[in-house]
Amino acid sequence: MYNLFIFIKKYHAVIIFILLEVLCIIMIVQSLPYQNRKMVNWSNNIAGGISKTTSNWYDYLNLKCENEALVQQNALLLSRLACDDVEADTACYDDVFTYIPAHVINNSIYEANNFIIIDKGKVDGIEPEMGVIGDNGVVGKVLNVSNHYASVMSLLNSYSVISCRFADNQYVANVVWDNGSYRYGLVKDIPSHLIINIGDTLVTSGFSNSFPADVLVGTIEENMSTSNDMFGTAKLKFSTNFSTLRHVYVVKNNYRAEIDSLCITH
Amino acid sequence: MYNTLIRNIIRFVALVIMQVLVFDNIGFGNYIHPTIYVLFMLILPFDFSKVRLLINGFLIGMAVDIFSGTPGLNAAATVFLAFLRPYVIKLTTRQSDLEGKNCPTVSEMGLQWFSVYAILLLLLHNLVYFWLEAFSIKLLGLILIETLLSSIASLLILLLTIYLFKPIKK
Numbered sequence: 001m002y003n004l005f006i007f008i009k010k011y012h013a014v015i016i017f018i019l020l021e022v023l024c025i026i027m028i029v030q031s032l033p034y035q036n037r038k039m040v041n042w043s044n045n046i047a048g049g050i051s052k053t054t055s056n057w058y059d060y061l062n063l064k065c066e067n068e069a070l071v072q073q074n075a076l077l078l079s080r081l082a083c084d085d086v087e088a089d090t091a092c093y094d095d096v097f098t099y100i101p102a103h104v105i106n107n108s109i110y111e112a113n114n115f116i117i118i119d120k121g122k123v124d125g126i127e128p129e130m131g132v133i134g135d136n137g138v139v140g141k142v143l144n145v146s147n148h149y150a151s152v153m154s155l156l157n158s159y160s161v162i163s164c165r166f167a168d169n170q171y172v173a174n175v176v177w178d179n180g181s182y183r184y185g186l187v188k189d190i191p192s193h194l195i196i197n198i199g200d201t202l203v204t205s206g207f208s209n210s211f212p213a214d215v216l217v218g219t220i221e222e223n224m225s226t227s228n229d230m231f232g233t234a235k236l237k238f239s240t241n242f243s244t245l246r247h248v249y250v251v252k253n254n255y256r257a258e259i260d261s262l263c264i265t266h
Numbered sequence: 267m268y269n270t271l272i273r274n275i276i277r278f279v280a281l282v283i284m285q286v287l288v289f290d291n292i293g294f295g296n297y298i299h300p301t302i303y304v305l306f307m308l309i310l311p312f313d314f315s316k317v318r319l320l321i322n323g324f325l326i327g328m329a330v331d332i333f334s335g336t337p338g339l340n341a342a343a344t345v346f347l348a349f350l351r352p353y354v355i356k357l358t359t360r361q362s363d364l365e366g367k368n369c370p371t372v373s374e375m376g377l378q379w380f381s382v383y384a385i386l387l388l389l390l391h392n393l394v395y396f397w398l399e400a401f402s403i404k405l406l407g408l409i410l411i412e413t414l415l416s417s418i419a420s421l422l423i424l425l426l427t428i429y430l431f432k433p434i435k436k
Contacts, residue, residue, distance in 0.1 A: 024327075024345060027341075028339055032337075032339070
């Protein structure tokens with residue numbers, strides 16, 4: 001502590017100089033639009049580079065866990081193939097959706113509106129509005145696309161609405177996020193006569209062109225509706241753990257243009 | 267004591283007014299932007315402490331900035347000048363030269379010394395000013411041209427101002 005005081009006493013002029021310069025530069029960047037844009041650009045470039053590098057290292061260090069997860073998923077897929085009750089139209093269903101694997105290189109979960117950056121872009125066939133799913137379920141929708149990267153609006157975003165249905169009785173509802181924990185979201189617009197049970201599973205409805213039907217979204221954690229509401233509300237636990245998200249698949253609907261051309265006539 | 271303070275305050279106000287009302291409004295071409303208020307920093311007494319210099323530099327820079335609508339731009343350059351002023355004085359003089367001298371002015375130190383001292387500090391000041399204005403290293407060529415031309419123009423106007431207001435007694 002004493003040494004600190006000696007240091008400050010000796011270099012007080014330099015310290016005041018640095019403080020004043022920093023103050024000036026903060027004022028410049030905040031008040032002059034050109035300098036502000038330059039600064040934001042510059043910091044984005046630096047932050048993007050650092051994110052990419054740390055993400056590379058992180059991937060390497062987690063290879064073992066990733067391998068195990070992939071092996072498990074492989075096993076699951078193989079067992080599904082082996083099952084006898086594969087529906088007859090699965091083959092033509094696969095024709096509709098193609099899956100593009102991607103890496104998460106930047107992810108936020110604590111903001112009011114969270115976004116994910118993935119390392120696939122226009123060159124790899126990614127387009128805005130495509131759905132993004134992870135190993136455990138829905139992740140979000142593609143928002144913007146650059147040549148090699150894309151930003152994804154995750155479910156943890158106040159603008160995100162996903163059309164879902166209850167897996168057991170096919171009733172449709174919407175899943176939104178209420179800026180709370182990254183593990184939980186809200187199910188809204190549940191028909192009021194429907195009895196909501198804790199542990200009910202929600203899957204995608206397949207009504208939006210972004211997601212195939214029956215992709216897991218989450219399970220009901222708590223019924224929040226009161227008896228005089230028009231529509232019921234429930235707390236949902238997302239099946240995707242957004243804090244450990246590394247691998248995702250972008251869902252490409254091969255007939256999207258065709259479906260959209262029909263929708264325009266509405 | 268009070269005499270010096272009042273004289274400095276009058277200088278401060280006069281130079282800021284000259285800068286923002288006169289020289290900021292004259293078009294000297296694309297590359298030349300003379301900074302006259304820097305004279306206030308140049309001729310502060312030798313015995314000013316570093317911290318006092320820094321605070322004075324910040325205040326006059328901000329005063330000019332408020333009038334020209336560029337908060338922090340002139341202040342950053344002037345604080346930089348204030349920080350380097352003691353080192354430039356040390357570089358350009360010997361200890362024995364400074365005995366009995368109060369302020370680094372033309373009348374006390376001579377025209378030749380003052381010109382070298384002023385152009386060095388003006389170059390440093392303008393370099394920071396134009397770099398922060400361009401805010402990019404890619405425009406380095408333009409920054410250097412602006413710095414050089416503006417510093418020379420500023421020095422000429424500074425010397426004119428000095429001779430105009432304080433004729434040298436012979």
